[in-house]
Amino acid sequence: MKLLLPDSLPLAPTLPAGVTAVVYDAAAPVPEEHLDAEALVVWGSSRADLAAVAGRMPNLRWVQTLAAGPDAVLAAGFPGDVVVTSGSGLHDATVTEHALALTLALLRRLPQAAAAQAEHRWAPELGGVQPLRPRGAVTTLIGSRVLVWGFGNIGQTLAPLLRQLGAEVRGVARTAGRRAGFDVVAEADLDAELASTDVLVMILPATPETARALDATRLAALPAHAHVVNVGRGTTVDEDALAAALTAGEIAGAALDVTVVEPLPAASPLWDVPNLLITPHAAGGRPVGADALVAHNVAALLDGEPLRNVVAR
Numbered sequence: 001m002k003l004l005l006p007d008s009l010p011l012a013p014t015l016p017a018g019v020t021a022v023v024y025d026a027a028a029p030v031p032e033e034h035l036d037a038e039a040l041v042v043w044g045s046s047r048a049d050l051a052a053v054a055g056r057m058p059n060l061r062w063v064q065t066l067a068a069g070p071d072a073v074l075a076a077g078f079p080g081d082v083v084v085t086s087g088s089g090l091h092d093a094t095v096t097e098h099a100l101a102l103t104l105a106l107l108r109r110l111p112q113a114a115a116a117q118a119e120h121r122w123a124p125e126l127g128g129v130q131p132l133r134p135r136g137a138v139t140t141l142i143g144s145r146v147l148v149w150g151f152g153n154i155g156q157t158l159a160p161l162l163r164q165l166g167a168e169v170r171g172v173a174r175t176a177g178r179r180a181g182f183d184v185v186a187e188a189d190l191d192a193e194l195a196s197t198d199v200l201v202m203i204l205p206a207t208p209e210t211a212r213a214l215d216a217t218r219l220a221a222l223p224a225h226a227h228v229v230n231v232g233r234g235t236t237v238d239e240d241a242l243a244a245a246l247t248a249g250e251i252a253g254a255a256l257d258v259t260v261v262e263p264l265p266a267a268s269p270l271w272d273v274p275n276l277l278i279t280p281h282a283a284g285g286r287p288v289g290a291d292a293l294v295a296h297n298v299a300a301l302l303d304g305e306p307l308r309n310v311v312a313r
């Protein structure tokens, strides 16, 4: 079996006898001489380069993306009988770090401190003696209510850390229940949760069902002191509605690691929205444990066993 590995990260999975690994340039379409491969690992390829070969690999049985969100590979148009597996689980720690960093930056007012520093101004409104729970503001995770919307691998890694820092954490997923020691509500019951949410952390995949999931109505249901953090996918937030809510002071702040259009164009009005912190899709970007996942799925494919992280489609 020919297995194509991208050159965008060092990969050295343990492979069974009979598997030939070929490294390809992830900055270009798979070259003609390797379109006969049966297995393709994807990391960092552009959507256009994937679409250019998706229907031209007659022997292809399996595509492993190392991204947690398989949206780019699904959009490329690989035939329906090609098994697609995601990299969910490879980004739990890094995206958790970033979600925590963004949440704390908002609550601890780091953008305001950076702005004051640029003016060489010791900002008394940001420091000194202060109440733990100031009226109309949330400035610490202690005693805060955090709602994690998208309670999968990353959400369940983040939630215990938020709890450790004093937050009361609940999750939102497609089905309700108790997961990893946390109460999870179904999306149908989300609206009832929003009014008592201090921080809404979104870690949703890009699917037709999640498009603009956070819309004007749901933003209006949040308290004025609430903060929103999105480390999932940009499509899950109605950016116009978010900009309007921040501009009108209907929520206190937001942080976006992902936007509908990436890279965010220099002319985008989002850059100048008040109390909006933007990072350039910086949360993940470095799959941890990719060799083990690829090795497991290659062996499973050859043995006719179930693969890990199969994407329903």
Ligand SMILES: NC(=O)c1ccc[n+]([C@@H]2O[C@H](COP(=O)([O-])OP(=O)(O)OC[C@H]3O[C@@H](n4cnc5c(N)ncnc54)[C@H](OP(=O)(O)O)[C@@H]3O)[C@@H](O)[C@H]2O)c1
Residues within 6 Å of the ligand: 067, 068, 069, 070, 087, 088, 089, 091, 095, 149, 150, 151, 152, 153, 154, 155, 172, 173, 174, 175, 187, 203, 204, 205, 206, 207, 209, 210, 231, 232, 233, 257, 258, 281, 282, 283, 284, 285
């Ligand atoms: N910013 C970055 O650099 C970065 C890096 C990695 C990943 N991500 C994004 O993070 C996403 C989540 O990653 P993950 O590994 O945690 O994925 P995951 O384990 O598959 O978890 C996804 C979660 O979203 C929930 N969900 C899906 N559709 C929903 C809907 N319509 N309503 C409510 N909940 C819904 C799922 O609910 P159920 O559990 O009920 O199915 C699950 O809890 C990825 O898809 C990717 O887009 C971003």
